[in-house]
Amino acid sequence: MANNGQATNDQAQTLFEKIWDRHVVVAEPDNPSVLYIDLHLVHEVTSPQAFTGLREKGLPVRRPDKTVATMDHGIPTTPPHIPISDELVIRQIGQLEKNCEEFGIPLHGLTSPNRGIVHVIGPELGLTQPGMTIVCGDSHTSTHGAFGALAFGIGTSEIEHVLATQCLLQVKPRTYAVRVEGTLPRGVSAKDIILNLISRIGVGGGTGHVFEYMGSTIRGLSMEERMTICNMSIEGGARAGMVAPDDTTIEYVAGRPFAPQGQAWEEAVAGWRQLPSGEKAVFDKEITIDAAKLEPMITYGTNPGMGMYISERIPDPDQVKDVSERQTLAKALQYMGLRPGQSLIGQKVDVVFLGSCTNSRLTDLRLAAALMKGHQVAEGLRMMVVPGSQQVKQQAETEGLDKIFKEAGADWRESGCSMCIAMNGDQLEPGQYAISTSNRNFEGRQGKGGRTFLASPLTAVATAIKGQITDVRTMLG
């Protein structure tokens, strides 16, 4: 169908621009564009007030068939026979059940085998597909960009907009190419790539932009590794991060419950093949990361940009020129109870958290279990392993991964957001140190007064075994 004009245009467009253009319903000068949304993911915490808004205005949900709900943030990860004790959580999930029932929205509820963290189940069920626009009232919606979708987090007012109209008002963001080239050294993983990017550009570095991750390293990553990277785009300030769809993407989506079938599949794939950025596409900003030079990353501060190679030493606020940055770093180190110039290798931790929408998928658990096998969690240290979904849990148990963790002395849990958000009973005590595979080390994020080091699953397991922050490369022989 493409004539020469379109082909030329295609060559000059980025992946983001192609998807954006295909979803603009109305573009009036001076107003933001009306953007069509293909898939709206809903969870219990950010949606109740949006449904209330619909009721007050007497509006239906325009497209319940493009909407899907689950519960993840507030759900305890304790065994299913233990009833939920938090009255507020009970009320919030009851409200979601009622809202889904009343508005005809499919819900993967408490007892569903498909329940899980919203950003784990979307891809798992084949709901997440290349070329789509996907939104959710959760900033880590950027995860779905790994499929070559435009996916971003929205607020509750916007949730109401999408429920009512299947559209959003959006000002077109700019584009930011993140090229990662070369072979990752042993012990260095997708998590280290994204933590490195954020440490370089800062937590506001991507504001107003959409990242496109590209280059030989990204092409070589599995879908689950790409999801880890896209997941944390928001921690670099970008609402969305994307990877162009390729054979890896198509192989992953094929045969999943909500993926197209038969002729529709062939047509969909042909369309997805047209999505990658053209050779003449120009980005507003670019950065290149040399994968071969990367080391395992660890954060030392209270935002994900305060990260360094595990072999490095904590920076000194006195060396920071900008007054505001200096104060922010000093405040962070004070909260963390850490000193400038200190190495984090050997730092004691109290808790190891393996989970969250960043690193709780099957390949994360396999990698972690392989390192854990034959070792014990160090004495006095608590390790929690929280699969991202009930399906991930089931599959991990089929493979015997749960046994490896349990025999090592780790706590094997039901799925959920768990200690990444600490509003479900899983949390740190004041002053405790945790090494976490999650995405945020903000003050109190994992529990009031808790102190978080963000790292990869491999670094987390190495630390669990040694009882102190450990460079995993020393354990890989």
Add this chain to the structure above:
Amino acid sequence: MEKFTTLTAKMVSIPTGNIDTDQIIPARFLKVTDKKGLGDNLFYDWRYEADGSPKEEFILNTDQGKQAKILVAGDNFGCGSSREHAPWAIMGFGFRAVISTSFADIFRNNSLKLGLLPVAVDKETHFQLLSLIEEEPATQVTIDLENQILQLPDGRRVNFPIDNFSKTCILNGVDQLGYLQSHAAAVAAYEETNPDRVNTLAG
């Protein structure tokens, strides 16, 4: 949507950079199904002792804090979680505008939908405001949305950016949903020519 035209008010500063929405309102306060009372929990972990008593020295617990309608905060304000509870809490406390050098995208979007005005200024103006607040806590500034001007006590007028659409909505106190609804026919036409990509009810 709360209407905003001009505001002359006292300010209060929390100059820390990269204040995330977990600080603005910790996750444990998100177990609500309405928007009421969130102002009481604004900056909870910075504002209260472990026993729940207010930290006297924390700025929002002082008379100055209670009187202020403008919050002056550090760079990249509102980063992190998409929770709209953050601007709900800020407005619930009594603020109508936040001044910073920059805002996180989602926080900015959420605020514009509610009528909480994010006012982005250059570093020099920001520094001047912080100094003013320190030297003369009762200082008032005027924010004129129509003309997109922040007027300082020395008479200096500083322009701030806002898209015309959000500005019109906030000046008139009109919810953005109405504009989307007015394009229902265009949305229906779009749906006719663009096949559905997924059917969540089919599984």
